[in-house]
Amino acid sequence: MASLGDLKPSKKIVPFVNESTLVPVKSNKQILWAWRISLCCALALIVLLPILSPDPYARILRVLPDGILNTFLVTICSMALALIIGVLTGLGQITTFTPVRILCTTYVEIVRGIPLLIQLFYIYYALGKFVALPAMISAIIAMAVCYGAYISEIFRSGMQSIPKGQMEASMALGLSRSQSIIYVILPQTFRIVLPPIGNEFIALLKDSSLVSILAISDLSRRGREFAAATFTHFETYTMIALIYLAITLVMSKGVAYFEERTNYYEN
Amino acid sequence: MKTDQTKTKLRIEQLSKTFNNEVNALQNVSLEVETKEVVVIVGPSGSGKSTLLRSINALEIPDSGSIYLGDELIHMDPKHIRLVRERIGMVFQQFNLFPHLTALQNIILAPTRVKHIRKSQAEERAHDLLRTVGLTDKAKSYPGQLSGGQKQRIAIARALAMDPEVMLFDEPTSALDPEMIKEVLDVMVHLAKNEGMTMIVVSHEMGFARAAADRVIFMDKGQIIETAPPQELFNNPKEERTKRFLNHIL
Ligand SMILES: Nc1ncnc2c1ncn2[C@@H]1O[C@H](COP(=O)(O)OP(=O)(O)O)[C@@H](O)[C@H]1O
Ligand SMILES: [Mg+2]
Numbered sequence: 001m002a003s004l005g006d007l008k009p010s011k012k013i014v015p016f017v018n019e020s021t022l023v024p025v026k027s028n029k030q031i032l033w034a035w036r037i038s039l040c041c042a043l044a045l046i047v048l049l050p051i052l053s054p055d056p057y058a059r060i061l062r063v064l065p066d067g068i069l070n071t072f073l074v075t076i077c078s079m080a081l082a083l084i085i086g087v088l089t090g091l092g093q094i095t096t097f098t099p100v101r102i103l104c105t106t107y108v109e110i111v112r113g114i115p116l117l118i119q120l121f122y123i124y125y126a127l128g129k130f131v132a133l134p135a136m137i138s139a140i141i142a143m144a145v146c147y148g149a150y151i152s153e154i155f156r157s158g159m160q161s162i163p164k165g166q167m168e169a170s171m172a173l174g175l176s177r178s179q180s181i182i183y184v185i186l187p188q189t190f191r192i193v194l195p196p197i198g199n200e201f202i203a204l205l206k207d208s209s210l211v212s213i214l215a216i217s218d219l220s221r222r223g224r225e226f227a228a229a230t231f232t233h234f235e236t237y238t239m240i241a242l243i244y245l246a247i248t249l250v251m252s253k254g255v256a257y258f259e260e261r262t263n264y265y266e267n
Numbered sequence: 268m269k270t271d272q273t274k275t276k277l278r279i280e281q282l283s284k285t286f287n288n289e290v291n292a293l294q295n296v297s298l299e300v301e302t303k304e305v306v307v308i309v310g311p312s313g314s315g316k317s318t319l320l321r322s323i324n325a326l327e328i329p330d331s332g333s334i335y336l337g338d339e340l341i342h343m344d345p346k347h348i349r350l351v352r353e354r355i356g357m358v359f360q361q362f363n364l365f366p367h368l369t370a371l372q373n374i375i376l377a378p379t380r381v382k383h384i385r386k387s388q389a390e391e392r393a394h395d396l397l398r399t400v401g402l403t404d405k406a407k408s409y410p411g412q413l414s415g416g417q418k419q420r421i422a423i424a425r426a427l428a429m430d431p432e433v434m435l436f437d438e439p440t441s442a443l444d445p446e447m448i449k450e451v452l453d454v455m456v457h458l459a460k461n462e463g464m465t466m467i468v469v470s471h472e473m474g475f476a477r478a479a480a481d482r483v484i485f486m487d488k489g490q491i492i493e494t495a496p497p498q499e500l501f502n503n504p505k506e507e508r509t510k511r512f513l514n515h516i517l
Contacts, residue, residue, distance in 0.1 A: 168326055169363035169422075173377035173429060174353035176345075183376060187367045 023195065025256045035249060042246040049239070056232045060223070060239045067222030068243065074139055074218060075205045081144035082204070083197070086151025091181070093156040104152065111149035117210055119146050124214050139211040147204050151197060158193040159185055198255030202248050209244075219243065275335075276302040276465045277323065277433055282332035284318055284489075292318040293329065294489040300433070303463040307476040307497070310486035311512060316469040319486070320435045323467070324348075324355045336432070353381060356426030360438040362418040364410040370397070370421045371406040374428045382429070389428070396424040400454050416447030420454055427458075434458065436468040448472070455479065471516055473501060485509045 024035035050058040092104030111119070123145075124138040133141070162185050170180035212221035219240060227236035277300040284293040292315045300306055308316050321327040323334060325341070325348040334341045341351050365373050374396060375389040384392075397403050400420035410418055419439055426434060436455065440448040452475045458464040459479040470476070476483050476497045483500040485493045485508070493506045504510045 163361075163363075165359060165361050165363035166365065169357075169359060169365070170376075172324055172326060172352055172355075172357040173425070174349055174381040175377060176349060179380055183380060184365055188365075191367065 023199075023252055023256045023259055025259055035252065039246065039249045042242045042249065046239070046242050046246060056230060056235050057239060059230075060226060060232070060236050063226050064219060064222055064239070064243065067217055067219040070216060071205070071208055071218040071220075074136070074143065074208045074211055074216065075201075077140045078143035078147060078208070079201055079204055081140065082147035082151055082200075085144060085148030086155055089148065089152040090155025090159065093152060094159055096177075108149045108152050111146055112153075116143070116146050116207055117213070120210060120214060135211075135214040135216050139214050139216055143204060143208065143211070147200055150200055154193050154196045154200070155189065158189040158196075161192065162188050195255050195259040198251070198258055202251045202255070205248060205251065206244065274302045275299050276304070276337065277467075278335040279319075279323070280333045280335075282319070282322060282329050282334070284315075284322060284327060284329045291489045293322070293332075295332070296486075296489070296491055298484070298491065300465060300467060303465055304481045305459045305464075305466045305468065305479050307480040307483045308467065308469045308486055309471055309476075309483060309512070309516075310492075311515075314486045315489040316486055317437050318489075320357070320437050320467060320469060323433075323435060324352050324357055326357075349381075353377075353429055354432045356429060356431035356434040358419070358422050358426055358434065358436045358439050360442050362410070362415070362422045362442070364418055364422055364425070366410050369407050369409055370402065370413070370424075373410070373421060374425045377425070378428050393424070393428060396427050397421075399427070399457070400424045401450070414447060415443045416450045419443065419447075419451045423451075423454055423458075433465045433467065436466065436470065438469050438471075440470065440472060473497075473517075477501070485512065487512070 024032045026032065046061075050061050089104040089107060092100045093108065095101050095104075114122075120139065120142045123142040124133070124135060127133075128138070159181075166184055166188070167177075167180055170184040171177070175183065208218060209220040212218050212224065215221070217225075223236050223240040227233045230236075277298075279296060279298040282293050282296045283291075285291050296315070296319060298306075298319075308319070310316050318327055322329045325343060328343050336351055336354060341347065364370075365376070368376065371390065371393050374393040375386065378384045378389040378392070379386055394403065394406065397406055400423055402417060402420055402424070405413060405417060405421070410421070413421065423434075423439075439455070440451050443451065452472060455466070455468070455475060456479045459466055466479075468475070468480070480497045482494055483497045484491055485500065485504070485506070487508050493500065493504060493509045495505075500509065501513065504513060
């Protein structure tokens with residue numbers, strides 16, 4: 001009789017992990033090699049092109065740094081806010097208090113059904129009619145509200161993938177429901193959701209190029225301005241694509257690190 | 268068998284539970300368990316053994332009937348249920364250890380968070396309990412690093428850490444490989460014989476029942492069919508259904 005107790009719960013109940021980005025974990029040789037090759041090529045081109053052909057590549061490289069900073073600023077602020085929204089509404093989606101549950105689930109459904117671009121316009125222009133917020137703030141709010149919904153879903157399904165026996169064992173020991181969530185369910189959930197959340201982080205960084213539409217000087221906007229002024233569309237967008245690629249490749253290695261670490265306490 | 272104090276520790280009256288308006292998991296079950304008594308429950312799968320055990324600490328809310336712990340009626344409201352659960356330990360078939368916590372952390376979680384015992388004090392007690400279950404060297408191990416038998420012994424230590432008045436065991440050895448069953452049963456026999464723990468054990472381990480049980484209860488279709496001391500129930504069952512069941516599992 002194979003003992004049921006040795007089933008590793010929640011080990012690979014994360015079907016959404018590999019959806020958006022190919023994660024270069026050690027166990028997947030093919031993707032790991034693809035990752036190494038792409039990163040080497042991207043970095044080599046970013047370094048070599050400006051050396052071999054300083055005009056216009058070196059000039060392009062010089063106008064981009066504060067764009068990159070803005071891209072990071074938008075991404076990190078949105079992500080931090082989205083995580084807070086995601087955890088809270090994720091908990092809201094599984095609470096036994098029905099009004100909150102319905103509210104949170106509705107938020108997730110609505111937001112996931114509307115393109116991010118429209119949400120950006122909505123918060124900046126449409127709601128701008130009532131409260132005029134700086135473009136940067138509008139952008140961060142819009143991205144956070146949008147990604148908060150996706151992260152909420154990840155948290156909800158992550159929490160629900162924790163075997164029911166965990167909650168029962170915790171309650172049987174006399175912990176309250178909220179104590180059980182804090183000390184038993186959430187710590188296990190964080191480990192499960194780290195990789196998919198990392199993927200959302202990468203997706204958010206890429207989507208942050210949309211904020212250039214609100215006249216925020218991020219990487220994309222900086223590039224577009226330079227290309228328009230110098231008519232070097234091919235060279236500029238090549239450089240921008242390479243920079244986005246290098247950043248997301250490095251980030252996906254970070255996700256892989258978390259994914260490999262997630263189960264360190266099992267075996 | 269019981270010496271001086273024959274005080275009722277747990278009294279269950281007319282307990283009924285129906286799932287989905289059709290499955291009668293429990294039908295008017297009544298049962299009294301005395302302090303320091305060890306009751307073993309046997310019965311076919313689906314006969315309501317788990318539902319009975321889970322009703323006692325309100326993991327299942329019965330439709331009707333009442334449960335008294337000591338002289339105190341258990342009210343099925345969250346506050347009171349929590350207080351009752353602190354006094355009743357439960358051990359599950361699937362262990363249900365917290366995989367993100369070490370054995371020691373599993374054991375001290377409830378004492379520190381529910382009873383607000385100081386961590387150092389809780390750890391000291393945890394080490395004593397680890398000695399009781401024979402796992403002093405596993406304090407820092409995660410559940411994933413333990414065998415099934417070791418996990419279940421940690422789960423027993425975790426339940427004992429709350430100093431429960433009653434321990435409930437729901438098929439504690441059914442998920443174990445045969446060679447690990449004994450180490451868990453030994454701990455349970457020790458609890459029954461040396462620590463005088465009041466225990467209700469759902470288990471088909473006849474050896475354990477003969478060694479430690481004061482009474483064996485046979486359940487079928489949500490009802491208690493027969494109750495007798497182990498020798499009697501296993502050797503001379505009175506009811507036809509009990510006989511058929513025993514023939515089946517022996
Ligand atoms: N949560 C539940 N939902 C629906 N039916 C259940 C549930 N738990 C138990 N049952 C049913 O109640 C009956 C008794 O189950 P249980 O107490 O688990 O029996 P045992 O532990 O003796 O095998 C079974 O028919 C089972 O299918
Ligand atoms: Mg059962």
